[in-house]
Amino acid sequence: MMKTPFTDADTEILEHHGTRLVRVRPSAGGDHRAWFAVNREALRSAMYEHAAVMVEESGIVQHAELAELAEEIGGRTLEYNERSTPRSRVTGKVYTSTEYPQDQSIPQHNESAYSENWPHNVFFFCALAARSGGETPVADSTAVLGRLPGDLVRRFEEKGVLYTRTYRTGMGLSWQEGFQSDDKGHVESYCADHGIETDWDGDVLRTRQRRPAVATHPVTGQKVWFNQAHLFHVHALPEAVREGLLEICGEDGLPRNAYYGDGTPITADEIATVLGVYDETTLAHPWRTGDLLMIDNLLTSHGRRPFTGDRKVLVAMTTREADGA
Numbered sequence: 001m002m003k004t005p006f007t008d009a010d011t012e013i014l015e016h017h018g019t020r021l022v023r024v025r026p027s028a029g030g031d032h033r034a035w036f037a038v039n040r041e042a043l044r045s046a047m048y049e050h051a052a053v054m055v056e057e058s059g060i061v062q063h064a065e066l067a068e069l070a071e072e073i074g075g076r077t078l079e080y081n082e083r084s085t086p087r088s089r090v091t092g093k094v095y096t097s098t099e100y101p102q103d104q105s106i107p108q109h110n111e112s113a114y115s116e117n118w119p120h121n122v123f124f125f126c127a128l129a130a131r132s133g134g135e136t137p138v139a140d141s142t143a144v145l146g147r148l149p150g151d152l153v154r155r156f157e158e159k160g161v162l163y164t165r166t167y168r169t170g171m172g173l174s175w176q177e178g179f180q181s182d183d184k185g186h187v188e189s190y191c192a193d194h195g196i197e198t199d200w201d202g203d204v205l206r207t208r209q210r211r212p213a214v215a216t217h218p219v220t221g222q223k224v225w226f227n228q229a230h231l232f233h234v235h236a237l238p239e240a241v242r243e244g245l246l247e248i249c250g251e252d253g254l255p256r257n258a259y260y261g262d263g264t265p266i267t268a269d270e271i272a273t274v275l276g277v278y279d280e281t282t283l284a285h286p287w288r289t290g291d292l293l294m295i296d297n298l299l300t301s302h303g304r305r306p307f308t309g310d311r312k313v314l315v316a317m318t319t320r321e322a323d324g325a
Contacts, residue, residue: 004045007038013050016283018143019300020050023285025057032059036069043073043294047121048220051299052138054285058125058292063091066125066292067316073294074121074318082115082194083178084165084228084256090314097124097136097313098304106304107231108139108278111297111317114163114211114228116194119317122302124293129286131309136293137284139301141224145214147277148225152270156213160261161229164254167205171248172255175205206252210261217298224298230275232258235268287313 002011008027013020024046026035036043046053060066067077077093085098098106112118124136145153167175179187187205191198197208215226234242234257245254260266284305295302297317 002042002046003049004042006042006046008035009039014283014285017281018146019138019140019281019283020052021138021283021285022046022050022053024053024055026055026059033069035059036072040073047294047296047299051140051296053294055292055294056288057290060125060290060292063094063127063314066123066314067092067094069292070121070123070316070318074123075320076318078117078119078317078319079180080317081180082112082117082190083173083180084112084114084232086173086177087315093316095315097315100304102130102134102307102311105306107236107275108137108282108301108303109228109231110141110226110301113226114161114209114232116211119297120320121318122295122297123316123318124295124302125314125316126287126289126291126293126312127314128310128312129289129291130307130311132307133305134307134311134313135284135286135305136313137282137303137305138293138295139278139281139283139303141226141299141301142222143281144277144301145223145225147280149273152273153214153225155260156227156229159213159264160210161213161227162208162210162259162261162263163228163232163256164252164259165207165256166249166253167207167255169203213261215298217296220299222299226298229258229266230271230278232256233266233271235271236275 006024010025012023043053071077079093080087080095087095087098089095100106111122167178176182181187195209199206213227214223216223230236234254
């Protein structure tokens with residue numbers, strides 16, 4: 001039973017190996033904005049309780065409305081700064097989802113966990129469902145933590161994660177795109193303020209930043225697996241891509257990589273273990289045009305399945321400033 005029940009809606013809770021998704025379908029024929037207003041606290045409660053909520057046939061028709069609803073439910077909307085993947089601004093603080101080739105998967109990840117500026121909530125709106133595939137799967141971060149080997153968790157918890165990046169034109173994101181500025185002074189100032197070490201070689205920028213691997217949710221008190229070591233690590237790449245990049249760039253010049261926080265290597269086997277646990281706990285529900293997926297970014301990760309046909313999923317990210325997290 002939901003702690004805070006929804007008004008004028010049918011609900012169903014899907015579950016897979018510790019990951020839950022609440023499906024909510026508002027009653028037909030009503031005013032969707034009025035429904036969201038009445039059910040705002042129920043939606044917030046459901047995200048804390050179950051981490052992920054999908055409102056089917058949400059009634060959203062305007063792109064800007066996504067940001068408005070995100071602010072009403074999740075707090076102040078955020079710019080997508082300190083980028084690690086390509087996206088485009090649609091309107092205001094609404095962006096496209098990550099622009100990767102449609103035949104590729106995007107692994108599970110907590111949004112911007114490598115940064116101090118990670119969002120508390122992420123809102124995905126399906127403006128156009130793919131002909132097939134294209135799901136945005138979720139995985140419970142507490143369930144992932146609980147299934148990982150204890151000795152591996154202890155190493156990550158004690159040492160944290162060191163993220164390294166090399167920004168150069170034509171290979172991954174340029175520093176101008178990553179930091180949304182063409183002013184080196186601005187980038188230097190931003191990095192200094194956010195604990196990011198910088199090293200310039202002409203127009204090539206290398207950065208290093210240390211972040212925790214495990215976090216505690218400020219509202220629920222749950223400990224969660226919260227990092228992107230498996231996404232940044234060179235062994236997350238297909239072998240041919242990995243070998244090609246290492247030959248061209250060398251390990252110190254890779255577009256991105258991850259180590260333990262003290263600089264010691266994370267092994268390929270450890271990365272494989274993390275990816276395997278994500279596979280075990282991932283739950284994917286098909287998109288339909290008009291659906292809205294809301295996640296608590298600490299409590300659940302998200303990814304993307306390959307797809308065919310056209311697909312358009314928009315994203316807004318928010319922060320609960322009052323939580324102090």
